Amino acid sequence: MESLFDFATTADLIGLPVVQRALLAAAVLGLVAGAIGPLVITRKMSFAVHGTSELAFTGGAAALLLGISVSYGAVLGAVVAALLLGLLGQRDSERDSVIGAVLAFGLGLGVLFLWLYPGRAANKMGLLVGQPIGIPAGDVQVLVVCAVVVLVVLALLYRPLLFASVDPDVALARGVPVRALSPVFAVLVGITTALGVQIVGALLVLSMMITPAAAAARITASPAKATVLAIVFAEVAVLGGIVLSLAPGVPVSAFVTAISFAIYVICRIVGKSRVRAV
Numbered sequence: 001m002e003s004l005f006d007f008a009t010t011a012d013l014i015g016l017p018v019v020q021r022a023l024l025a026a027a028v029l030g031l032v033a034g035a036i037g038p039l040v041i042t043r044k045m046s047f048a049v050h051g052t053s054e055l056a057f058t059g060g061a062a063a064l065l066l067g068i069s070v071s072y073g074a075v076l077g078a079v080v081a082a083l084l085l086g087l088l089g090q091r092d093s094e095r096d097s098v099i100g101a102v103l104a105f106g107l108g109l110g111v112l113f114l115w116l117y118p119g120r121a122a123n124k125m126g127l128l129v130g131q132p133i134g135i136p137a138g139d140v141q142v143l144v145v146c147a148v149v150v151l152v153v154l155a156l157l158y159r160p161l162l163f164a165s166v167d168p169d170v171a172l173a174r175g176v177p178v179r180a181l182s183p184v185f186a187v188l189v190g191i192t193t194a195l196g197v198q199i200v201g202a203l204l205v206l207s208m209m210i211t212p213a214a215a216a217a218r219i220t221a222s223p224a225k226a227t228v229l230a231i232v233f234a235e236v237a238v239l240g241g242i243v244l245s246l247a248p249g250v251p252v253s254a255f256v257t258a259i260s261f262a263i264y265v266i267c268r269i270v271g272k273s274r275v276r277a278v
Contacts, residue, residue, distance in 0.1 A: 049189060052190045061117070069138060084098070085098060085186055157185075196209065208238060215263050237259040241258075
């Protein structure tokens, strides 16, 4: 059967409510991922994001199997993962092993849930590589509410979080509750990661959470400028990826990751050229 997208141009497709809903969800994701990404880079939590995404995938797969909203399942799974990583990985020496254990457990359990799910294969693949087109209106509402919560908490705690991320020992000496902030930030990362599962998928969520922030860090040392640039890069990658994927019908994640990586490479080149000029 011919689909709605078979003979339509990109301009035609952008006018569809289902596509506009996907672009709104993607824009919200880009804002939150760009805002929190520089702190993730500073705190060296890239691997933790990957581990969290696996349990977000597990929660989404469980929700799919139970017939409830994937967004609720992904957020719950990511928050559980964040708490586990925050509580079990307090010591630097054991953090990687804890993340590896959580990641493997989440991926294995998620694969089991997908195997048990009797529905469409597209729904299964969407959890892994993203499926923003067709995201239900209710899921968009959940995404927006979660994004607002993350941004508000991040704004309230930004200064102590930044201080604790840059120099935790000095921050602790100055009375900053470093240990208490770690699980809180881990939950914020978990919720943001869950938001990305339905847009770019659990396997490629790093392209939104890490790559834009890593690119920004290559061309500026200012936390404020890095945050603004990370948001811009994330928005360009996710919105550009969706628009470019419409007409050919290629999975969104292929374009999102390609654009994000291209931005990163360009920023590396610009950063190196500035160092040589100095």
